[in-house]
Amino acid sequence: MKQTQDKNSKNLTGKQSYRVFETAEPWILYHNDFSLCSRKVRICLAELKVNYKPIHINIIETGSAENLTKEFKFINPNVTVPVLLHNGYPIYESHEQIKYLQEFMKNESNLNDEISYWVKRGSLIGEPINDLEKYAGNCVSLLTPPLFICMLKDISIFKFFSYYIRHPVKFRAFNFIIFKIFGFNAYKDKTPLYKITKKVISHLNNHMREFNSQILNKEWISNNQFSVADITWAVLLHRLEELQILEKFTKSYPAIEQYYIRVKKRYSFKEGVLAFKNTSVDKGVKNLQKSISAVSYLRKHYIDIEDSIKN
Numbered sequence: 184m185k186q187t188q189d190k191n192s193k194n195l196t197g198k199q200s201y202r203v204f205e206t207a208e209p210w211i212l213y214h215n216d217f218s219l220c221s222r223k224v225r226i227c228l229a230e231l232k233v234n235y236k237p238i239h240i241n242i243i244e245t246g247s248a249e250n251l252t253k254e255f256k257f258i259n260p261n262v263t264v265p266v267l268l269h270n271g272y273p274i275y276e277s278h279e280q281i282k283y284l285q286e287f288m289k290n291e292s293n294l295n296d297e298i299s300y301w302v303k304r305g306s307l308i309g310e311p312i313n314d315l316e317k318y319a320g321n322c323v324s325l326l327t328p329p330l331f332i333c334m335l336k337d338i339s340i341f342k343f344f345s346y347y348i349r350h351p352v353k354f355r356a357f358n359f360i361i362f363k364i365f366g367f368n369a370y371k372d373k374t375p376l377y378k379i380t381k382k383v384i385s386h387l388n389n390h391m392r393e394f395n396s397q398i399l400n401k402e403w404i405s406n407n408q409f410s411v412a413d414i415t416w417a418v419l420l421h422r423l424e425e426l427q428i429l430e431k432f433t434k435s436y437p438a439i440e441q442y443y444i445r446v447k448k449r450y451s452f453k454e455g456v457l458a459f460k461n462t463s464v465d466k467g468v469k470n471l472q473k474s475i476s477a478v479s480y481l482r483k484h485y486i487d488i489e490d491s492i493k494n
């Protein structure tokens with residue numbers, strides 16, 4: 184074992200100079216079915232027709248925190264998925280993995296400023312609460328808690344205490360405990376989450392309006408060629424669909440509706456997203472659908488979302 188890296192995990196990004204283990208597999212992806220970053224990398228691998236061995240790692244949202252085991256901490260001390268291994272060498276951070284794959288497969292020729300702009304605009308950058316006007320990814324991340332709440336519903340509260348103790352990023356673990364304890368009560372009138380969502384929707388609406396103009400009369404975001412910008416937006420739209428919010432936007436933005444129909448037909452989206460069905464995710468999405476009609480203040484919250492999009 185040649186793992187001599189600085190175990191101060193904070194700066195683990197890009198390809199490392201050590202192997203995590205000897206392997207004959209050229210490409211291994213540690214991923215999670217639900218994780219947006221994993222979905223992006225899986226689409227990229229499918230686009231580039233890279234054969235890889237997927238290893239699924241559960242995170243708390245999908246039922247248990249396999250990412251906090253000793254074995255996985257050895258693969259990634261930062262405990263996040265995805266992690267891509269090339270001949271056993273780890274590459275950390277999804278954008279670095281995509282960049283590495285594109286360079287390796289000599290697929291960077293179509294990169295241009297327009298693609299970079301839309302990749303950045305669709306990404307989650309820094310703390311989600313900041314720069315909502317700049318990044319649609321930050322907005323979508325702040326809209327995800329109702330789905331988290333549904334997915335965490337059947338997990339025993341005791342698992343969360345051990346999750347908190349073992350998680351290196353306490354703030355992250357604490358958020359999940361809050362969602363578990365408060366459930367949809369976090370969305371009652373005038374709660375902080377309720378207020379944040381109003382702000383988020385107004386920013387996301389601007390992103391979606393401009394995205395709609397960008398793809399008007401076009402097949403894909405730039406030069407009518409499917410690119411990493413399309414990967415970024417495809418997973419965002421898919422997450423909005425899981426959150427039961429996409430439809431509220433597509434009513435106002437028909438180019439997005441048409442674009443998303445094309446995305447769903449794209450082989451890489453089928454292989455990288457739709458093929459990775461997960462019972463916890465499906466259950467969570469169904470549960471959310473039911474809860475929106477059954478829980479009055481959640482229903483009101485969704486009606487408010489729809490109203491702010493229309494205005």
Ligand SMILES: N[C@@H](CCC(=O)N[C@@H](CS)C(=O)NCC(=O)O)C(=O)O
Pocket residue numbers: 215217218219220221242243250262263264265275276277278355
């Ligand atoms: N910046 C990282 C973010 C990775 C990340 O936050 N992954 C989430 C899933 S989307 C995760 O592993 N969460 C597990 C946890 O924090 O316990 C990347 O782009 O790869």
